[in-house]
Amino acid sequence: MAQPAQLLSLRGLTRRFGGLTAVDAIDLDLAAGELVSIIGPNGAGKTTLFNLVTGLDRPDAGEVHLDGHPITGLSPEKLAGKAVARTFQLGRVFGNLSVMDNVLIGAHARLSAVKPDVPLIGPLLELGLALLRPASVTSEEEQLREEVRAILARFGDRLLPRIDQPAYSLSYANRRRVEIARALALKPRLLLLDEPTAGMNPSETEEMQALVAELKAEGLTILLIEHKLDMVMRLSDRIVVMDEGRKIAEGAGEEVRNDPKVIEAYLGHGLSRASADQREPAT
Numbered sequence: 554m555a556q557p558a559q560l561l562s563l564r565g566l567t568r569r570f571g572g573l574t575a576v577d578a579i580d581l582d583l584a585a586g587e588l589v590s591i592i593g594p595n596g597a598g599k600t601t602l603f604n605l606v607t608g609l610d611r612p613d614a615g616e617v618h619l620d621g622h623p624i625t626g627l628s629p630e631k632l633a634g635k636a637v638a639r640t641f642q643l644g645r646v647f648g649n650l651s652v653m654d655n656v657l658i659g660a661h662a663r664l665s666a667v668k669p670d671v672p673l674i675g676p677l678l679e680l681g682l683a684l685l686r687p688a689s690v691t692s693e694e695e696q697l698r699e700e701v702r703a704i705l706a707r708f709g710d711r712l713l714p715r716i717d718q719p720a721y722s723l724s725y726a727n728r729r730r731v732e733i734a735r736a737l738a739l740k741p742r743l744l745l746l747d748e749p750t751a752g753m754n755p756s757e758t759e760e761m762q763a764l765v766a767e768l769k770a771e772g773l774t775i776l777l778i779e780h781k782l783d784m785v786m787r788l789s790d791r792i793v794v795m796d797e798g799r800k801i802a803e804g805a806g807e808e809v810r811n812d813p814k815v816i817e818a819y820l821g822h823g824l825s826r827a828s829a830d831q832r833e834p835a836t
Contacts (some may be wrong), residue, residue, distance in 0.1 A: 659738030
């Protein structure tokens with residue numbers, strides 16, 4: 554049976570901040586259509602790894618390849634043009650914009666009618682088209698608005714009834730949903746989700762899990778950071794465990810769950826301190 558093509562490949566990816574190595578020579582492959590979760594204690598380097606992949610930070614060493622082509626250090630806007638989208642650990646929305654407009658922003662890299670590819674005078678032509686609004690521009694805008702409504706419908710009645718409301722008026726969970734909807738508006742080939750259920754209650758978490766499972770079933774390639782291990786175990790094709798910037802384990806759910814290095818990373822330091830406390834004489 555033919556192996557699926559590797560969509561994303563990381564080789565020796567390293568990031569240092571002074572004397573701290575936040576990401577330490579990480580190798581990782583992500584096949585097209587695969588969902589891989591990255592887990593680990595707080596401070597393990599998971600979000601820093603995401604920042605290196607998505608161009609928000611530059612590595613001190615190592616390479617990132619997309620479809621076999623180097624993308625190391627490309628800016629986020631150039632990566633958006635390659636259909637790479639992400640969400641953030643702390644949700645980021647434009648508070649004064651409506652839900653509709655927040656999600657439309659995610660489609661900016663897909664615009665064609667209003668973005669003529671003309672050197673030097675391109676920005677001026679773009680401004681003129683935005684002001685004059687010829688039929689090609691209005692048609693593209695209406696098509697994108699219909700796409701946004703379809704994306705928001707994925708969230709049931711959480712967002713569609715609020716489509717014209719400003720994002721600042723939404724609950725925390727709904728702002729996170731808007732951010733994910735905005736990422737989907739890019740029509741990504743690769744989606745990086747950084748703790749999508751953070752701050753959500755159990756029923757909201759179940760809804761998000763169902764959405765991610767649906768996206769996976771549709772063939773979307775997903776790299777997921779998540780602390781809710783039940784969700785990770787149910788969704789993941791593979792799980793990568795990081796601790797202190799290093800990859801300490803990789804494999805299927807049960808294999809990773811029972812790995813002694815993983816148990817040590819999550820529990821060992823606390824257990825060691827507790828044992829030391831028990832040995833100390835009372836004062």
